[in-house]
Amino acid sequence: MKKKISGLILLALTGCFLLAPGSQADAQVAIHASVDKTIVSLNEQITLTVSVTGSGASIPDPQIPLLSNFSVYSSGKSQSISIINGQMETDTEYTYVLVPRFFGKGTIPPIAINYGGREYQTRPIVIKVSQNGPPANQGAPQSGAGVSVQAPPGVSVQSGSGYNYARNRAPESPDAFVKASVDRKKVYVNEQTTLSVKFFTAVSLAGSPQYTPPKLSGFISEDLPPQRNGRAVVNGKTYYYSEIKLALFPVEAGRLGIGPATVNCRIQKSLSVDPFSQSFLNNIFSGQLGMTEPETLHSEPLILTALPLPEAGKPADFSGAVGNFSISASVDRTRVNVGDAVNMTMVISGQGNLKSLEAPSIPALPDFHIYDTVNSMKLNKKNDIVQGSKFFKTVLVPRISGTLTIPKIAFSYFNPKTRSYQTLYSPLLTLHVDKGAPGLAAGNASNFPASAPQEVSTISEDIRYLKPYQKVSLFERLLNRASSAGLINLFPFAFFAFFFGIDQYEEMKARNPLEVRKHQAFKKALQAVEKARKEHLSDSKEMTELLAEALTGYLADKLGQSPSALTLKGLSQEIQKANLRISPNALENIKRVWDEIDSRRFAPIGAATQAANTEIAEDVSALIESIERELK
Numbered sequence: 068m069k070k071k072i073s074g075l076i077l078l079a080l081t082g083c084f085l086l087a088p089g090s091q092a093d094a095q096v097a098i099h100a101s102v103d104k105t106i107v108s109l110n111e112q113i114t115l116t117v118s119v120t121g122s123g124a125s126i127p128d129p130q131i132p133l134l135s136n137f138s139v140y141s142s143g144k145s146q147s148i149s150i151i152n153g154q155m156e157t158d159t160e161y162t163y164v165l166v167p168r169f170f171g172k173g174t175i176p177p178i179a180i181n182y183g184g185r186e187y188q189t190r191p192i193v194i195k196v197s198q199n200g201p202p203a204n205q206g207a208p209q210s211g212a213g214v215s216v217q218a219p220p221g222v223s224v225q226s227g228s229g230y231n232y233a234r235n236r237a238p239e240s241p242d243a244f245v246k247a248s249v250d251r252k253k254v255y256v257n258e259q260t261t262l263s264v265k266f267f268t269a270v271s272l273a274g275s276p277q278y279t280p281p282k283l284s285g286f287i288s289e290d291l292p293p294q295r296n297g298r299a300v301v302n303g304k305t306y307y308y309s310e311i312k313l314a315l316f317p318v319e320a321g322r323l324g325i326g327p328a329t330v331n332c333r334i335q336k337s338l339s340v341d342p343f344s345q346s347f348l349n350n351i352f353s354g355q356l357g358m359t360e361p362e363t364l365h366s367e368p369l370i371l372t373a374l375p376l377p378e379a380g381k382p383a384d385f386s387g388a389v390g391n392f393s394i395s396a397s398v399d400r401t402r403v404n405v406g407d408a409v410n411m412t413m414v415i416s417g418q419g420n421l422k423s424l425e426a427p428s429i430p431a432l433p434d435f436h437i438y439d440t441v442n443s444m445k446l447n448k449k450n451d452i453v454q455g456s457k458f459f460k461t462v463l464v465p466r467i468s469g470t471l472t473i474p475k476i477a478f479s480y481f482n483p484k485t486r487s488y489q490t491l492y493s494p495l496l497t498l499h500v501d502k503g504a505p506g507l508a509a510g511n512a513s514n515f516p517a518s519a520p521q522e523v524s525t526i527s528e529d530i531r532y533l534k535p536y537q538k539v540s541l542f543e544r545l546l547n548r549a550s551s552a553g554l555i556n557l558f559p560f561a562f563f564a565f566f567f568g569i570d571q572y573e574e575m576k577a578r579n580p581l582e583v584r585k586h587q588a589f590k591k592a593l594q595a596v597e598k599a600r601k602e603h604l605s606d607s608k609e610m611t612e613l614l615a616e617a618l619t620g621y622l623a624d625k626l627g628q629s630p631s632a633l634t635l636k637g638l639s640q641e642i643q644k645a646n647l648r649i650s651p652n653a654l655e656n657i658k659r660v661w662d663e664i665d666s667r668r669f670a671p672i673g674a675a676t677q678a679a680n681t682e683i684a685e686d687v688s689a690l691i692e693s694i695e696r697e698l699k
Contacts, residue, residue: 136173282326390419396493404503588624
């Protein structure tokens with residue numbers, strides 16, 4: 068305990084220097100850009116990968132500059148988070164697809180991010196585009212807001228007279244249309260189904276089409292890598308198409324709707340004239356040979372059935388994982404001293420919605436002090452399947468010496484292919500713990516002496532020598548004066564007592580993190596709402612996400628649950644399990660505000676005013692305050 072207090076005093080004495088203005092170290096940020104190829108033909112695509120690595124938790128997205136020689140659309144991002152010695156490291160990869168528009172040399176300018184008042188840039192990349200394909204104004208793919216379109220070559224003048232619009236009125240063979248489909252229309256809750264949206268065109272397009280994704284209700288979505296453009300024959304007519312895919316995970320059972328996908332474009336009129344006719348020159352000078360007309364295309368809405376997970380055979384530790392997984396566990400070292408920290412890492416790998424996975428429950432370990440678990444994740448989407456690994460890291464501190472064992476840790480999931488629950492176990496882990504320095508092994512009797520020292524007894528007496536006079540040093544005089552200072556000596560005692568209380572409070576939080584989490588939930592949620600109100604009032608999307616995190620985080624803290632696993636449908640059941648005294652009226656208000664936040668998530672960008680943003684922030688704040696009053 069003396070060493071702990073001494074460390075706290077040292078920290079307090081040096082804190083003024085560490086917190087002095089200008090002494091805080093800048094966060095380390097690095098950005099790098101690469102492409103899969105630098106020499107392409109006009110009808111090929113380029114994959115641009117931008118990697119951002121940093122020690123901050125809120126590093127912004129990179130700003131893609133204007134690329135006049137390329138059409139650009141995003142294909143999603145993947146992120147991994149690691150915490151080493153208390154320092155968070157994030158590694159995010161952004162993927163973009165570039166479609167050349169002209170042949171020759173094109174340059175990708177430096178891509179920048181602004182963080183901590185500094186700008187970080189990548190190096191420029193030169194791309195050489197050869198003319199091995201159709202002309203740029205006909206065969207080059209066009210793109211806009213996530214859609215790339217490759218117009219077919221050779222669509223031009225047809226025989227006959229008068230105008231023949233590119234939009235064919237026959238429903239069985241239109242000149243452009245959008246089609247949406249799912250690979251499976253019946254899946255289990257939290258099982259992946261893949262949504263495919265294809266834009267077909269058989270005529271030239273003027274400008275870039277604008278894509279609006281379908282509205283989803285009751286799903287968690289994940290972007291999938293882009294697909295190349297292709298050619299298909301539909302009802303005897305040749306089309307060029309572009310495809311976008313989404314991985315969907317239903318979060319509730321029942322019939323769930325997928326709204327129509329929309330593409331707005333301008334279709335080139337295909338004019339059928341005779342160059343030797345009298346009206347040919349009139350059409351040229353009137354500008355009607357190059358006329359376009361706007362077109363809004365919609366896909367058909369879809370209905371998907373989400374099956375509930377069976378109750379029969381459901382393990383007690385099942386937390387909603389659906390897919391096919393494996394589990395492993397390891398420690399960073401197997402021989403330590405008492406009081407040393409050991410990092411235990413559990414890894415769950417496989418196919419499924421990794422973002423919703425919760426940390427497996429660690430059994431009681433009376434020989435260890437256990438700290439909160441942190442997680443990170445690595446995703447890949449090979450073959451349009453969401454897969455990867457999720458890492459759960461827990462710090463264990465052994466209390467006693469000897470050979471200690473960490474038992475097998477269970478993880479249960481539902482396998483939709485076998486339609487059954489499966490339980491996996493991590494391997495048994497063994498630690499060899501040495502006694503270490505004296506005084507570190509609290510509770511270990513072997514570190515204490517076997518018997519107390521005996522009192523000193525007098526053997527014989529002889530001449531008592533007189534001690535000669537010794538000069539008192541300055542230090543001794545100061546100590547003597549301090550000892551006679553009276554009540555002033557209380558100040559050092561109060562100083563020690565203050566840091567001792569802080570140390571005891573930190574140990575109490577470590578012993579019962581759930582209660583601390585419940586206690587701090589209200590303050591943390593109001594701070595999140597206030598931050599959303601002050602910093603993102605004009606950004607409806609960002610503000611809505613922060614308000615959703617504040618509400619779900621508050622409820623999850625009060626329930627002792629993970630925010631990612633909390634759903635509106637299962638909220639009432641979780642409240643009953645936790646015996647929280649929340650009235651039916653409060654539950655209705657939670658549902659109302661929750662639904663309002665969800666509807667704002669899918670609203671068009673810029674649709675909400677600042678007044679509307681202020682109103683929803685006040686609703687969330689009032690709801691949290693009313694729940695807190697009821698719980699007290």
